[in-house]
Amino acid sequence: MIAPTDDIDRMMAVMEAAFPPEYGEAWNRRQLADALVLGNCTYGLIAPDGSDPAGEGVAVVGFYLARSVLDERELLLFAIHPGHRRKGLGHALLRKFIDTARVDGMRRLFLEMRRGNPAGALYAAHGFRMVGLRPAYYRAANGSRLDAVSQELVLS
Numbered sequence: 001m002i003a004p005t006d007d008i009d010r011m012m013a014v015m016e017a018a019f020p021p022e023y024g025e026a027w028n029r030r031q032l033a034d035a036l037v038l039g040n041c042t043y044g045l046i047a048p049d050g051s052d053p054a055g056e057g058v059a060v061v062g063f064y065l066a067r068s069v070l071d072e073r074e075l076l077l078f079a080i081h082p083g084h085r086r087k088g089l090g091h092a093l094l095r096k097f098i099d100t101a102r103v104d105g106m107r108r109l110f111l112e113m114r115r116g117n118p119a120g121a122l123y124a125a126h127g128f129r130m131v132g133l134r135p136a137y138y139r140a141a142n143g144s145r146l147d148a149v150s151q152e153l154v155l156s
């Protein structure tokens, strides 16, 4: 999916503010741009009022990036800007991710997160279930190791 430069700028602004630096989860602009030229990557944006911020210049306060293989889609990045959290925008963006995947004919959704991320409650609320655990998979900036939790949602 080719993204307009403006969308990449808007996603990077959220990315740079949203991910806690100690976990090294944020991608740089090159990584994001490279992923978006691949035909199997899709993304979604959300405006402060929960709507789709179509058009240049409209504020973006959250985004997701996903990669598809056949009828499976993996959520690679998911973030809401810190200044707009705890207002339901994470719920709205995840709903958009799931609804879009269903419309696109996906049957299974995947994601992986570090154990203990508050996002786990969000994913669980939308039906994601743990399907795997990789002990000590991530390394935090302070050298500590964190488990990776794999989750799945089967779409009906």
Ligand SMILES: CC(C)(COP(=O)(O)OP(=O)(O)OC[C@H]1O[C@@H](n2cnc3c(N)ncnc32)[C@H](O)[C@@H]1OP(=O)(O)O)[C@@H](O)C(=O)NCCC(=O)NCCS
Binding pocket: 018, 019, 020, 077, 078, 079, 080, 081, 084, 085, 086, 087, 088, 089, 090, 091, 092, 112, 113, 114, 117, 118, 119, 121, 122
């Ligand atoms: C996770 C994230 C997207 C949530 O965004 P948000 O807009 O605050 O989400 P919502 O307001 O819709 O809340 C969604 C649910 O997430 C959970 N949640 C979010 N932040 C939480 C926190 N600080 N503590 C506990 N639970 C939290 C709650 O279950 C909440 O549902 P509820 O309000 O109905 O109880 C946001 O915190 C974020 O961008 N975090 C940094 C990036 C990240 O870790 N992304 C996930 C990678 S796997």
